[in-house]
Amino acid sequence: MDTLIQQLINGLTIGSFYALVALGYSMVYGVMKLINFAHGDLFTLGSYIGYTVLVVGASWVTATFGIWGGMAIALVAAMIGIGVAGLVMERIAYRPVYKAGRLPLVVSALGMSFVISQGIMAIWGPNPQAYLSGWTPKDFLQFGNIRVPVLQIAILVLALGLMALIYWLVERTTFGAAIRAAAQDRDTATLMGINFNLIIFFVFALGPALGGMAGVMQGLKYTRISFNMGWLYGLKAFTATILGGIGNIPGAMIGGLLLGVMEALFEGYVSGAWKDVFIFLILILVLIWRPTGLFGEKTAEKV
Amino acid sequence: MADLTSKLTQRISKTQGQSPQRKFPRATGLVLLVAAIALLGAFPLLPFVNNYLIDVGFIVGIYALLGLSLNIVLGEVGLFDLGHMAFCAIGAYTTGILFHQLHLPIVILLPISAIVAGGFAYLVTSPVIHLRGDYLCIVTIGIGEIVRLVLQNNPGGLTNGPNGIGNIGNPDFGLFSIQSPTQFYYYIWIVIGLVIIGLINLQKSRVGRAWNYIREDEIAAKANGIDVRAFKLLAFVLGAAIAGIAGNIYASKYMFIEPNNFSFMESALLFCIVLLGGLGSIPGSLLGAAVIVIFPEIFRQFASYRLLFFGAALIVMMIFRPGGLWPRRREGLGFAGLGIRKLPRDENALLAEAPVPPRPGTVPLKTYRLPPVTVAMSEGLILETKAITLKFGGLVAVSNFDMSVVTGKITSLIGPNGAGKTTLFNVITGIYRPNKGKVVFQGRDITKLKPHTIIGAGIARTFQNIRLFPSLTCIENVMSGPHCHAKEGTWPAVFRTPAQAREERKIVELASYRLNQVGLWAFRNELAKNLPYGKQRLLELARALATSPSLLILDEPSSGLNDKETEDLMAMLQVFLGEGFTMLLIEHDMNVVMGISDWVTVMDMGSKIAEGPPREIYNNPLVIEAYLGKEED
Structure with a gap:
């Protein structure tokens, strides 16, 4: 029982990282119909920026x-x-590249992914770096037999808070309605007086910013960061996005949390080496069952 | 009627144009090709070329082979496959494992690797092949990762986990075995040469065209008799088999394989190769492979920065040449680009010798392989819908709808916007399946058939919002018509059997005839998207006619046409009627409806409200009410 709760908390924590990164995927996909393969590397870059701030003068900060x-x-x-x-x-x-169509955009995104991850390697070196223990609180909260680090609770609360904020912004405000309108039909939205460039600006600033923060949280929680960790996080987050239904904001959050929890439970009870195989199998099975994800809308193409 | 026909042909003959000017003459192309082959062949013999460079040439070869294999899936069919290395891994590990476990020679393992990789692709892609764009993309990434992780986790001790499999033998052909860099260089490029010959033959056959139709517009492909699912699977299986061959050769060259040879990064590189070269372009894939391999080699001295440059180069390439370095051109080539044997030099001569297709329903259909007609075609009903009901959620789009179409007549379906007419057409042509009711065509229940089978049975259609294959030429568009009656499949296409060549010739003849009939012969080598709207409608009509249907369903054929064009269209429809085509139209232009229909059925709010001869309908108070609303008392 204790292990179960422990694994659930761990799963929620890593799931909240996935969810934050997935939000960025989903928002960008919504307005640009682009799978931003560089998004995972922005997550890494965020982690390194946080690291650099904390390492300044062996942490004068x-x-x-x-x-x-x-x-x-x-x-x-x-x-x-x-x-x-x-x-x-x-x-x-x-x-x-936008006008050239979707496939050139994918290549451009892959190129961007190389540029960012290799840029990180050029700046910070190929070896992994560590968030030092002096930068983070060591306290624990004790619930019966379960000890949970305060830091982990803080991270979880912050991540969930950010998600709630985004949910409110996208689903409950006029600006959010404009984003959703632009995601449905760019031309019509523009004709209705929505400033598409403003939406692009917002989406490309906020989506990555969330991922960057998740990167710092990842560093604080797991301490070890490396220049190429982004692609696995990116891939998992992308999986979460698809699981929830791409372009669907609440779907991305739930998909991320679900993925994290499933992963932690599988790791805890079955096998760590096979957990990613399990995750991708789940993804494929879900897509066979529901071709547009768990919360994706059924789209019948108009003939 | 004869009068009309002659008028029509007269008008058409005026618009007949000349063969297009080639961008560059065939001779130049041939010289370039010979030069390229000579350069490739002589490369290891050049004085400054050392073993290192020969190995670079080999690696370019491996990536070229993989690029060509992905090009089938991504370039020809347009399926996002970002896990293609999985198939290469299956090939390589099949080779490695069977070499050690069963001691089979590497040369025999080559075809086995191809078969295993192809079979694996069939198994894993058939449940997910219906997924759209990005969903398929993540699934292929997932498949790629699953394969890599499984190899890494060493199930049953077979794959030796992260340590990989070593001591794999070299290919041994009995008389000589392949060992030195030069030998491997020639080995891979000879294999590539053979693969390319096969691929070009496929590309220029109905199989390759079917792939392109799917890429251009899946629904239109379906509605023109292409079995979309089967052709997508074929592309995956074939692409995987070729990747499997590449895996076998790779394993035998380096004698060592490990899971990380087949990472996502490698799959992404293959994706870039195809896009860098140009979608569907065979020389483009070779060029893309050369760029991907040689570019980082040139920047080797910058060591850690080379991938950074490489990424930046990808972005720059996509900004300045989004179509790729060597995109496949269709328009400048004329009919020569279709790759059909022994076509007359002068395209107009082909038109002159193309036989008039037999009238539908009148036999001798052997030449065009129409399906046997099962019902006497006299005054019977060709099509009946019986109590069709279709609901979208709570909305009843079509309700309990009965309709019949008489053989050899023009029936019109009219009704206000949103009455459910197009939906009914979609039910008849198998795009939607009704909740209740039956569609009976020539005495046969076709309700549950797939769209591509229905068209094979003899129902062709056009779309309300024109759906052409925009980046293909007009003649290629129309050539999709005869596809549904053609028999020769993949292997005859690869080897260009005489029967396949004859069939291709028939297809182009029939397509030419139909294209000319609607007056678009002069535009045969023009891309469909470049035609003006009215001509696009005619092109779609020609494409539907080219399926040699017994029943032609036209969804608002006159919409968007001006008065003159509408008049021409009506004359044309009369000609088709004379040829024996039964027609069912949705039409809003009352002049057209009243002018050419023999029978009119009126639909409103999903139900039939009236039917009868045009004059009767014209004065029917119910119909007037449906269109104009009820008069106030």
Whole structure:
């Protein structure tokens, strides 16, 4: 029983990382119909930005602002840095290719993925880096036999809070309605007076920013970061996106959390080596059963 | 009627054009080809070429073979396959495992690897082949990862896990065995040469065209008799088999394989090869492979930066040449580009010698292999819908609808917008399956048949919003028509058997005849998307006619046409009627409806409200009410 709860909490934590990254996939896909393969690498870049902030002067930041303040600054820096990176990426790699159709966009995204991950390697070196233990709180909360690190609870709460914020923004505000309209039909939305460029701006800043923050959280939780970790996170998050129904915001969140929990349970009770095989099998089975994901709308093509 | 026909042909003959100017003459192309082959052949013998360069040439070969194999799936059919390395892995591991377990020679393992990889592709893609674009993309990535992880986890001790399989032998042909870099270089490029010959033959056959039709518009392909599922699977199986061959050769060259040889990164590179070269372009795939391999080699001195440059280069390429380095051109080539044997040099001569197709329903159909007609075609009913009901959620689109079409007549289905007319057409042609009711065609229940079978049975259609194959030429568009009656499949196409060549010739003759009949002969080598709207409608009509249907279903044929064009269309429909085509139209233009229909059925809110001869319908108060609303008392 204790193991079960422990695994559930672990699963929710990693699932919330997936969900945050998946949100970025889903938002970008919604308005651009582009699978942004570079998104996982932006996650990594966020992790490295957070790392750099915390490593400054062997952590002058933590010493000055305290442990919690240091982490907050790292998160904000990653959010801003990756938000800007997302916008730059859209400008140089996607906007000029947009008119050429979807396949060239995929290649451009793969190219961007190489550029970012190799750029990280060029700057921070090929060896993994570590978030040092002095930067994070060591406290535990004790529930019976279960010990849960305070840090993990904080991360979980923050991630869920961010998701709630995005959900509110996209599903409950006028601006969110504009985003959803633009995702359905770009031309009509533009004719209705929606500023499509503003939507692009928003989506390409916010989506990656969420991923960047998830990157920092990942570093805080697991301490080890490496330049090529992004593709696996990206792949898992993309899987979560598809599982939930691509372009569907709540779907991406639930897909991410579900994926994290399934993964943790499988790892805990069956086998760690086979967990990714299990995850992809689940994905394929779900798609056979529901070709547009769990919450994706059934789209019958108009003839 | 004869008068009309002659008028029509007169008008058409005026529009007949000349053969198009080739971009460059065939001789130049041939010289280039010979030069390229000579260069490839002489490469290892050149003075400055050392073993390192020969090995680079070999690796280019491996990637070229893999690029060609992915090009079938991604380039020809347009399926997002980002896990193609899985099939190569299956081939390589089949070779490695069977070599050690059963001690089979590498040369024999080559075809076995191809078969196993192809069979594996069939098994894993058949449950997911119906998925659309991005969903299929993630599934192929998933398949790629599953294969790599399974190999890594060493099930049953077969794959030796992350350590890989070593000590794999070299190919031994009895008389000589392949060992040195130069030998491997020639080995792979000879295999590539053979594969390319087969692929070109396929590309220029009805199989290759069917793939392209699916890529251009899946629904239109279905509605023109292409078995979409079967051709997609065929592409995957064939692509996987060729990737399996590449796996076998790779394993025998390096004598060692490990799971990480077949990572997602490699699959992504293959994807880039196809896009860099140009979708569906065979020389493009070779060029793409050369770029992918040689570019990082050139930047080897920058060591860790080379992939960064490579990524940037991909982006720049897509910005400046999104169509690829060597895109496949269709329009400049004329009929020569169709690759059909022994066509007359002058395309107009082909038209002159093309036989008039037999009238539908009148026999001797052997020449065009129409299906046997099962019912006497005199004054009987060719089509009946019996109590058709179709609901979308709570909305009843078609309700309890009975309709019949008399052989050899023109029947019109009219009704206000949203009455459910097009939906009914979609039920008849098998695109939707009704909740209740039956569709009976020539005495046979076709309700449950797939669209491509229905068209083979003799119902052809056009679409309300024209659905052509936009990036194919007009003649290629019309050549999709006879596809449903053609018999020769993949192997006859690969080996160009005489029967296959004859059939291809028949297809192009029939297509030429129909294209000319609607007055578009002059545009035969033009891409469909470049035609003006009215001509696109005619092209779609020609494509439907080319299926040699017994019943032709036209969805608003006159919409978007001006008065003159409408008049011509009516004359044309009369000609088709004279040829023996039964027609069912949805039409809004009352001049057309009243002018040419023999029978009119009126639909409103999914139900039939009236039917009868045109004059009667014209004055029917119920019909007037449906169109104009009820008069206030």
